[in-house]
Amino acid sequence: MNPNMYVRWAIRIVIIVALALAPFLLNTFRLSLLSEILILGLAAVSLSVLVGVTGLPSLGHAAFYGLGGYAAGLLSVHATDSAILGLLVAAVVGIIFAIPAGWLSVRTTGIVFLMLSLAFAELLFSLSQSLRWLTGGSDGLAGIRNPVLLPGIELSTVPSRYYYIAAVVVVVYIMVRRFVDSPFGHALSGINSNALRMDALGYNVSHYRRVAYSVAGVVGAVAGALNVQNARFVAPENFGFMTSAFLLVMVILGGVKRLHGALAGAAILVVARDELSSRFDSWELGLGLILVLVIYFLPGGVASIVERIAAPFKKRREPRATPLGTDESVVSR
Amino acid sequence: MIEILFTFLNGLGRGLLLFTMAAGLSLVFGLMSVLNLAHGSLLLLGGYIAVMLASGAGLAAALPVALIAGAAFGAVLYFAVKPVMNRGHLDQGLLTLGIAFIFADVAKHFWGNDVYLPAPPEILRGSVGVLGMQYPVYRLFVIVAAAAIALVIFVVVERTRLGAIVRAAVADKQMVAALGYRISFIMGGVFAGAAALAAIGGVIGAPVIGVRPGLDTEMLILALVVVVVGGLGSLRGALVGALLIGQIQTLGVALLPELSSFLVFGVMALVLLVKPTGLFGKVNR
8 A cells, every 4th residue: 555545544534433423523403414414415426427527517416316305205205214215216216217318418418418407307396396296296295204224213313314324425425436436437537538539449428428327316316315314305496406506516616526526515515505594694695705716716626625735745747748649639629 | 369369479578588688698608608607697687777767767767777787797797707718618607607696695685585576667558459359568568679679689790790790709719810800809798788688688578577586597597498499609599499488488387387397398308309409509519
């Protein structure tokens, strides 16, 4: 192991210990905020797979967040209060929607992809409002029970739900991380920086994009299910434009290039919302200012701060000469 | 039959109003490939100017005020976006979204959560008989005024020297710069003009659509739909798209109230899937 790896493991252990100790250090209100950060963070991480890794800008990720939420909520109201089953059903519903939606969406990129994703989310939004008998319409779905982890272990308190959420988020995050670091994930990054070249190298670009879309969708649906199991309420707003926009803002705030940036973005957004709306009556002004400042002064997002600080201490590598004819500007046109 | 005509006229007015927004959005995108997510705020600005002036000076006085305020806001937006011009759609979009958040919050601070319906001028109140039915005069005025604005946009862009320069800049910025025109002037001017149009649309539409928080996002999303359905950067596409979406929306509300937004987004998804560049788009960006 090189020294870098020790640092990484140290950071990982500190984070796990901090998450484990949080219920003893934070009061109930702050703990529920932390739960919310973890849930939204996971949703933002899933969006980051699409936006940051694959380079497909989605303004409709709430489609999955809402689908997962309604799936978990309806399961709890009509069938079982099993927490794990709720997550599984949400994941299945997520993939059932992601396969056709992904197949249609990845034929496009850029703004058109963005608008298609928005269209799908808005379609689900209006469906969730009009299918009153199923979803309770705009009043939302009430009567969702406390999730039950194992028979007899009901997650009825904030700390118990927190531990459940933290465990799920950590496990799923590691899975997403491994996916992104796999050869498949590297191919996705390649497609992000130059789809034409990857195509010429023999990669089936559409197939890779479809898989990334499904992975993002499934994880987004799981995050939505966690949210509903935690809040025990789901309404059409979960599908709304604002939900999608906030998730995208989290990804950009944290830094698109890094997966953990999305978690940082979620933390900033939730804390800022809480702090600002308790001091002033609204918080969009603060959010807007944060957004504008980050885009001007911190193009890599919050996650790039660490690297900026670390940069002067790292050994500088000599820039390698570019072999003739592989100049990026020539190839990418 | 009469109901259908009524709905048709409502849809026509709504579509033409949408065009005042979508035209600017499309031109700005075509010229700078900047997706201005603060475009809805401009309409809201116009709407609140109408609310402030309608009770005192009258709605007509709101038009020049909205023109100037909108253009000024547009110029501010242009200078805000300029430093990140070469940073990709996502950063520009989120920057303008941040500005939209700020504006929405400031507006809410001043005007609260109420829905305002400013009174139209005295002569435009009441209703007239149109083909055997009573139709509000002001709604007819909206159709006529918005159609006139659309006509002016087309004449300026398609038939004047200024418009020719703008169209040339959309096609090839470097070439226009080489011919001696200051590209930054053209871009700033288009931004300001597009913003002023949206603000004026807000004034004219205010007595019909109701000025309220959230109107900015609602109309922005519709205008975005119009622009991508018509084809990004195409003025003709924006007009066709606006008329189409206006009709679908009002028809949807009249026939299937539950599913009206379902129809709008369904049509958009359908168009994009069949023709990803939009109805009149040429280049897939």
